[in-house]
Amino acid sequence: MHKTSEWLQSFSSEKNLKAPSRSLITDGFRPCRKISITGGKGGVGKTSIALKTAQQLAQAGFRTLLIDCDSNLSNTAIKLGLPLDNKFEKLLSAEANFEEVVIQRGNFHLLPACNGSVEVFESKIKFDEIIIDIISSHEHEYDYILLDCPAGVSREALTLNAYCDHRWIIVTPDKSSITDSYSLVKLLATRFGIKENHLLINMYQNDKQYQKVVHTLTETIQNFLGVRTNVLGGIKKVEVSAEGFDTFFLSEAKSEWQKNFVKLLYGFTEKDGGPTALQINGATQMAHEHDVH
Ligand SMILES: Nc1ncnc2c1ncn2[C@@H]1O[C@H](COP(=O)(O)OP(=O)(O)O)[C@@H](O)[C@H]1O
Numbered sequence: 001m002h003k004t005s006e007w008l009q010s011f012s013s014e015k016n017l018k019a020p021s022r023s024l025i026t027d028g029f030r031p032c033r034k035i036s037i038t039g040g041k042g043g044v045g046k047t048s049i050a051l052k053t054a055q056q057l058a059q060a061g062f063r064t065l066l067i068d069c070d071s072n073l074s075n076t077a078i079k080l081g082l083p084l085d086n087k088f089e090k091l092l093s094a095e096a097n098f099e100e101v102v103i104q105r106g107n108f109h110l111l112p113a114c115n116g117s118v119e120v121f122e123s124k125i126k127f128d129e130i131i132i133d134i135i136s137s138h139e140h141e142y143d144y145i146l147l148d149c150p151a152g153v154s155r156e157a158l159t160l161n162a163y164c165d166h167r168w169i170i171v172t173p174d175k176s177s178i179t180d181s182y183s184l185v186k187l188l189a190t191r192f193g194i195k196e197n198h199l200l201i202n203m204y205q206n207d208k209q210y211q212k213v214v215h216t217l218t219e220t221i222q223n224f225l226g227v228r229t230n231v232l233g234g235i236k237k238v239e240v241s242a243e244g245f246d247t248f249f250l251s252e253a254k255s256e257w258q259k260n261f262v263k264l265l266y267g268f269t270e271k272d273g274g275p276t277a278l279q280i281n282g283a284t285q286m287a288h289e290h291d292v293h
């Protein structure tokens with residue numbers, strides 16, 4: 001495995017270097033896949049989609065860790081209705097270890113960050129380095145590690161995006177969301193040499209609107225940046241009250257909406273892992289149950 005420090009240092013040089021190359025799937029061993037759920041803009045659904053994806057991957061039998069990378073405005077635990085304890089501070093100060101801070105629900109593990117912690121605010125810690133160290137130490141325990149990224153295009157957020165195998169850019173039909181995701185892709189391409197991303201359209205209202213966003217973004221990104229975009233699909237805007245949203249979004253009850261999400265996810269895991277992904281207990285079941293083609 002590459003050293004985190006070496007990888008980070010590579011970005012200090014003049015040249016734009018690529019993320020480390022991945023080992024190939026050999027003899028049934030499938031390396032942990034790291035996905036950052038990102039998008040530049042706030043409020044586009046990153047945290048909701050990260051949680052839903054982690055929950056569904058775990059449900060399908062994949063050992064899944066979700067890391068909340070919004071260091072001091074952590075939302076993952078809130079959306080799950082869990083108490084906020086800022087235990088992550090203890091991990092940063094080495095008073096607690098990973099196992100003591102991670103929340104475990106079967107195959108789904110969650111590492112929440114902090115909420116308004118003065119210690120985190122005052123500290124000089126490099127959050128990206130801490131997260132990359134956590135990933136390096138624990139990736140062998142998981143099939144998937146998902147990063148719920150903060151809004152913005154800080155160096156730390158971009159470094160984490162570039163470190164992952166895949167970037168899911170979450171975009172809504174809102175003009176500022178489209179512009180922000182383009183800026184993110186541009187910075188990732190020019191500064192980190194990232195030439196491929198995934199795109200997920202959230203909160204669209206009709207097929208015409210969905211097609212327009214896909215077309216505008218993929219073409220512009222390809223033509224001006226030479227970057228490839230894999231379209232994951234879309235999630236329609238749901239008409240539920242703000243208070244009822246998290247419960248609805250994370251519900252696993254059978255519905256057209258749920259079926260559509262699983263289909264989108266299955267499309268990704270199939271392309272990402274091929275037959276090896278199917279060998280993992282539960283994923284085959286997911287494919288049959290939902291009749292995905
Ligand atoms: N598909 C959707 N339909 C309707 N509202 C949505 C949808 N996705 C997200 N939202 C709304 O956007 C809010 C912000 O979502 P969140 O996942 O916290 O975004 P982010 O992490 O990008 O800031 C949610 O609380 C919800 O009200």
Ligand SMILES: [Mg+2]
Binds near residue numbers: 046047048075150
């Ligand atoms: Mg968020």
